[in-house]
Amino acid sequence: MAVHRDNLRMVGKLAVVAVGMFAFGYALIPIYKHVCEALGINVLAVSERQVPGNSSAVPANTQVDTSRTITVEFDANARGPWEFKPERRSLQVHPGELATVMYEFQNVQNHRMAAQAIPSYAPRNAAPHFNKLECFCFNQYVLEPGERKEWPVAFVIDPKLPKDVTTITLSYTFFEVGGKTPPAPVASVVTGKEQS
Template sequence: MNRTDATSQLIRRLLIVVCLMFAFGFALVPLYDVMCKALGINGKTGDAYSGAQQVDESRSVRVQFLTTNAAGMVWEFHPAVEELSVHPGAVNEALFIARNPSDKPMSAQAIPSVAPARAAAWFHKTECFCFTQQVLMPGERIEMPLRFIVDQALPADVGQLTLGYTLFDITERMPPVAAH
């Protein structure tokens, strides 16, 4: 085998590796979601909850709200209040505020996480801006509601939950379509 053939073979192998790495990158998100659901890790919560409950007025749980932007996301994003004291079984509401300071329409998706992770099964979002993509025009500001219930079955030793959202720019994958 001469040197040219060896170089061509190496380039072909490297291109195959690059293609496989690219495909694996796209497969990571669904694989991660399946793994989180199967193992109950990362504090991901279910999207739907229909369990009617009695409100436990004798117990309070502190719920903190944290927000962060993923790399490259320029939106201003924060909760209207940093924490709430809630009673298990009660329907609660919190607002999150986002503003697009850029000069172009953008699409975003918020990904939630609950800590401690072992308590995520008892945190139920009944309405959340994280269920759908958000589209904001340049300079537009929006108040996004979150409605949630902390289940009465939350272990008694859990007195505080932290609900965190990371906001991702998905403009390239999901170009904005003005809904106004």
């Protein structure tokens, strides 16, 4: 009889443990969601939040200055025998607005080539306000003979851009890394004897 009673007690304890484990597993989903929201580590929990008044509304980007329009001109220079050009010559954007433009490149040489682009800006005071989020100029690339690529430039113009700047020119010079590209021409100096 004592053994039978001990067995019943053990079954009762195991049943309580099983029910407790089931309840904990069931409660784990809302606990996980609340912990992730509190710590800000669950991307899905952030996107599931409801906007008061309208569940389908997306918060507007308040950093975009719609009162101003900046014309961005795109220029491409190649230091070597290949094709390099932007998909468009200009784009109008508002400061704070994300914009993307594609650049096309083709290695027309008969050998593999490593190349990189260097950006420049006009006017110069616009450079600190031209923020590139993605750019092919960040890396060197190796292209096979005849290989064609397209690369994006994603950028945002800082709303603190001086008010007198209405046009920015983004210019890239694409050059072969380690190649035998001829140096840029140097202006010759004319001496007094040569002038007479």
